[in-house]
Amino acid sequence: MMIPPVKIYFPDEDRKQILTAIDECLRTGQLTLGKYVKAFEDKFAKMVGTRYAIAVNSGTSSIEIPLRIFGVKGKEVIVPTNTFFATPGAVLHAGGRVRFVDADPQTFSIDVESLREAIGPETVGVIVVHIAGIVTPRMTEIQEICKEHGLWLLEDAAHAHGASYYGRMAGAFGRAASFSFFPTKVITSAEGGVIATNDVKVYEEALIYRDQGKAESSSNFHTRLGYNWRMSEPHAIIGISQLARLQEFTVARSRIAGIYDRGLKDIPGVQAFRLPEGCLSNYYKYIALLEKGVDRSLLKKQLRERYQVGLSGEVYDVPCHQQPIFRPYSAGEFPNAEDICRRHICLPIYSNMTDNEAEYVLFALKSALVEIPTQRNRTASVA
16 A cells, blocks of 8 residues: 555546636636635635735745735844744745744744743744644733734744634734645645735735735836735635635544544554644644654655655754754754654645555554664664
8 A cells, every 4th residue: 555645635526616717717818816816815714714815826925925014124033943944934035034932842833931032122023833733722822922022923824724722713813824825735726825814904015015016906006025926816716626625624634633643552652742722733744753762764764665655744854943044043942843853753644545544554653663773772782
């Protein structure tokens, strides 16, 4: 049996509907900023529970645009070191400076104590990242800290479509939130992103920034240093189709996660990552923690070559403060992030995964952990 790390799923009936709608765009010539983009925005805002949603061309631009609106140029923005390049990268592209903080090992999100210590006179805002579709239960504390210090809060919800904490959706906690629709996400528009917000200024400014900084889409009067950050109609059509499947996909992923939760109890060397109480994850990733001494690279190689099981990409394997491009911003100590980045794995999970496939992954993982040498075994053999 071959298990890929990720699989993109479009039911047959959805593909037919998508192609019909795209054919309409080709016949009419309305290929960008048309009715499908607007419909996608309206449906997504309703799902998140915000007044507005602005569709853009990528998850990265859905971070950078709010940062430009917030005026981060020359200012400091706090970012968790355990995140994807795009989060701090967007800060730099918007002219800001990054201040990295450590991760919370209970949530993989921002560590609240590190956040408190990092706030300085030039700090203007905080980005919280909902890693793997997990909303940290400390969101209220983070909101209160931001309010106390006069800081804005931006959610990087690239992983978190449909995830929630006690019924409040990811994307509804901050001044704005960013979502990604890259093909590996729980739902995709092929490429694309969305900014969700209740702030009318963010909404109006984002519309300008995404369309080359034009005050009106029909004019060539430019009031902001924007860019071509538009979402096309075909991408929006795909997004609408996938959004209609979000609840179904989340339920399916939760079922697979339940199989993994139960099965990992009987596998030495690895344990399931326990979700915080009140957190409803979309299971963009299924995280498991390896015991210290287990060589992750050897384990992945054994699973891939002997059992044809591909583990999903980590979240993340190298924290941002260790990335060469962010070396100027790497000052500080980040022991939690370095530990969890070093020893977690992400089991394969996708929306049309079968129970048998999940059971096979568990069999392969248990077998591979027995077969590969661990640091303990190597030490004992030397002794």
